[in-house]
Amino acid sequence: MAQSTELSTTVVSSPALAELAEHTAKYVEAGLAGAANTAKAYAGDLKRFGAWCAEHGLGPLPASVDTLAGFVTYLAESGKKYATIERHCAAIAKAHSLGGFDSPTDEKKFKVLLQGIARVKGIRQKQAPAFSLAVFKRVVKNIDVSTPAGLRDKVILLLGFSGAFRRSELSALNIENLLFSEEGLIIELAKSKTNQLGEAEEKAIFYSPELAICPIRTLRAWVKQLDRVNGPVLISIKRNGQPSERRLTDKHVNLIVQRYLGTSFTAHSLRASFVTIAKLAGADDSAVMNQTKHKTSTMVRRYTRLDNIREHNAASKLGL
Incomplete structure (x- = not known):
């Protein structure tokens, strides 16, 4: 037993292993990390939790069950949606994992x-609506591509939709x-929300016979x-109307989509509309998943916006 204790002390005091332990912590943190947008949302959620704990004189890490119960009750009574509350809980759970505490x-x-x-409160989440192909074509054809901003914006809409x-x-x-x-066109993807390890993934984009709506041209x-x-x-445009070298943020991508399609839509509508229109055209789930990179058919069905109760209803096929 004494020998084991002595060995343990030697291992801990080893500079080489201490350095390795630091690297291990780095890899553990990377393993627990998620998509950039998720990490950003978690950071805001943890800041809110920390402020609430400070206001009530409670410890945020590790947090007791009663502390967390009080916090989520506060969120619920403040009118937060269930999905928002659930995300706060996920952020707090991740913080505990990183700290080596039970959540x-x-x-x-x-x-x-x-x-x-x-x-x-109910768990139904508000989803980005889909648009019709006719509406999308009309919007894209009306974009003025004589300016760098117009051409860039047309790329965003056509590529976002055709590539899901x-x-x-x-x-x-x-x-x-x-x-x-x-x-x-083949587009090689780096890391994404569903591909955190940077595995090789590609999307295929095809030519359109209509020049005005061709994503590749x-x-x-x-x-x-x-x-x-x-x-x-995709880059921002300078005040003089010329392209800059600064990468366009995903927030600005969303604002550009809304500028053309309307504020009821979001950049996510491009992806949801791809799934919906492809399914209506007869594409099977595997073909859709090959472009969206969804992992399951369940997610494809969740993305499909077939909410016209009269147009998409088996009751019309009963023969009555």
Whole structure:
């Protein structure tokens, strides 16, 4: 036993292993990290939790079950949606994991409370609406591409829709990710929300017979105007109307989509509309998933916006 203790002391005091332990902590933190937007939301959630704990003289880390119960009750009574409350809990759970503490979210008492909040508030989330293909074509054709801003915006709409991109993926695109050919365009993806390990993933974009709505020809024209072989595809526009070298943020991608489609839509509507229109055209789930990079058919069905109760209803096929 004494020998084991002595060995343990030697291991802990080893400078080499101490340095390795620091690297281990770095990898553990990376393993617990998520998508950039999720991390940003978690940071805000933890800041809110910390401020609430400070106001009430409570410890945020590790937090007791009663502390967390009080916090989520406060969120619920403040009118927060269930999805928002759930995200706060996920952020707090991750903070405890990073700190090496047991999370109060795992306690049965807390889970019962969360279920009660879900029953009272409901768990239905507001989803980005889809648009019709006819409306989308009309909007795109009306964009003035005589200016750099107009051409860039047309790229955002056409590429976002045809590639079923998330706005963060659009923002992250680099020119070196684009592989043009006579058959179409292959876009190599870096990390994404569902691909945190950076595995090889690609999206295929195809030519349209209509020049005014062709995503590849529009993108080619834009890249030619940038006159670069690498760097961000989507960039901000200077006050003089010329392209800058600064990458466009995903927030601005969303604002640009809303400028053309209306404030009831978001950049996510491009992705949701791809799924809905593709499904209406007869595409099976596997073909849709090959572009969206969803992992399950369940997520594809969740994205499909077939909410016209008269147009999409089996009751009309009963033969009555």
